[in-house]
Amino acid sequence: MSIHYPKTIENLIQQFSKLPGVGRKTAERYVFHIMKQSPGQIKLLAKDLNNIFDGFKICQKCSAFSEKEIxxxxxxxxxxxxxxxxxxxxxxxxxxxxxxxxxxxxxxxxxxxxxxxxxxxxxxxxxxxxxxxxxxxxxxxxxxxxxxxxxxxxxxxxxxxxxxxxxxxxxxxxxxxxxxxxxxxxxxxxxxxxxxxxxxxxxxx
Ligand SMILES: [Zn+2]
CATH class of the missing domain: 3.40.1360.10 (Dna Topoisomerase Vi A Subunit; Chain: A, domain 2)
Structure with missing residues (x-):
């Protein structure tokens, strides 16, 4: 019988499975590894993910990700x-x-x-x-x-x-x-x- 994970865990596994080269098994490993971290560490990861779009600009000249306009x-x-x-x-x-x-x-x-x-x-x-x-x-x-x-x-x-x-x-x-x-x-x-x-x-x- 396959195990049913609680919904929050299952959702996260599915998100990780979408990453390139990450299958279901690896996604499960990532999620359980994260769950072993301290709550502070997990909050930091969540915060960094949440802020990803606020923290950079697109270089006006070359289109690279950058902290400044150029x-x-x-x-x-x-x-x-x-x-x-x-x-x-x-x-x-x-x-x-x-x-x-x-x-x-x-x-x-x-x-x-x-x-x-x-x-x-x-x-x-x-x-x-x-x-x-x-x-x-x-x-x-x-x-x-x-x-x-x-x-x-x-x-x-x-x-x-x-x-x-x-x-x-x-x-x-x-x-x-x-x-x-x-x-x-x-x-x-x-x-x-x-x-x-x-x-x-x-x-x-
Ligand atoms: Zn540039």
Whole structure:
């Protein structure tokens, strides 16, 4: 006979089961682990979850999560402003920063074009990107844009789309070098591979 948990516990297990890579068993483990913590600790966790949307802003330039209107990377004038790395998600920024090879700026698309899930370019930060790129060109003349998107169908579709709409003699568009396994999400790529993929990036013509 399967055990029926009290409703409050069951609800929490179901919430945890929605997290990526977390199945029912792991969700149960998390919930029972939390229940062993002190009431103060649990209240702190609940408070942090509750405050999650009040505690950050979206950077006006690159769309990163930030405590200020402009994130620390966009406000760092030691970083190259005419080099911009286009990434799908905020987490990809930390993968690239960890390589310690990159000294340009970023732009976050907030996803990838995905025809199966009905995510078209209009659902991504493309308008903001185009505006941002135009401002950069006005200020710097020529710029280089690195498409650092996962080597998946969605990543390729998005790259092709961006290449098409941003074609300009003032924009050099390059793409991470081969060597990343096809189908692999960028967040799982190790630092050395990612570092080489950045270093030996290919220009898209
Ligand atoms: Zn920023």
């Amino acid at each position: 994130c620390p990377i966009c406000s760092d004038d030691k970083r190259q402003e005419n080099l911009i790395c286009i990434i799908a998600n905020f987490q990809d920024m930390s993968s690239i920063e960890n390589t310690k090879q990159y000294n340009g700026k970023y732009f976050i698309l907030n996803g990838l074009v995905n025809t199966i899930e009905n995510i078209g370019p209009e659902k991504l930060n493309i308008k903001k990107l185009v505006k941002h790129i135009n401002e950069l060109i006005k200020k710097n003349g020529k710029i280089e844009m690195i498409l650092a998107l996962s080597p998946t169908i969605e990543g390729e579709t998005t790259s092709l789309y961006l290449k098409r709409i941003l074609k300009s003699p003032k924009i050099k568009i390059s793409k991470l070098a081969q060597g990343l396994s096809t189908g692999m999400s960028l967040e799982y790529v190790d630092e050395t591979t990612l570092s080489n993929a950045l270093k030996y990036r290919n220009e898209l013509k």
